[in-house]
Amino acid sequence: MMKIQCFGVARDIAGGPYLSLDQLEGRSVAELRQALLQAYPAFGELVSFAIARNEEYASDEERIEAGDQLVIIPPVAGG
């Protein structure tokens, strides 16, 4: 199980500040996004969402490694 941190509307969708997904190691960020949409269809209703891996925006092709810090980044609204 890997924990994924959630902020903003993602926390409301997940029902808390973290959600957990199985068997992410070695999979791509695109596959993580698919797994998220399957487990929590409400993410599909957002304008968009990005994945941060170790405090940087992750591209769809990146592979997830054990120990990665994964965070769901829903549409930002600073300023």
Next chain:
Amino acid sequence: MADSNSHIDVQLSATALSLQACRDFVVHPSCGGLCFFEGTIRDLNLGATVTHLEFEAYAPMAVKEMTKIAVAARDRFGLHAVALHHRTGDLAIGDTAVIIAVSSVHRKPAFAGCEFIIDELKKTVPIWKREFRADGSHWLNAHP
């Protein structure tokens, strides 16, 4: 600039921001143009009355992204210095959410740099705001 983060002051703060502190950071004898942007909480959004806002940040990444933008602005517009301060937590109507201060030898790069920074901040920095109205609350920009 040799040092990648020189003349850059980025802060994410849970307490009130200071325009004076931002000015003090960027002011310099060689600079004839200082430009400031201050973003404040307004009472109306899309016709609805707003009571207050809550800002949440993924702090370590927000600071990294704000720093990238400040450095990009400095290098792209040839600015002398950039201060970029952003609030977190509960903000009331009229409170300051963000302050940008930049300095340059002449005014045009200062205006352009200031605008670039606020535009980019709104695109990439992981900060979210929940808007509270009389009839409930919602996260801004989240849904179409």
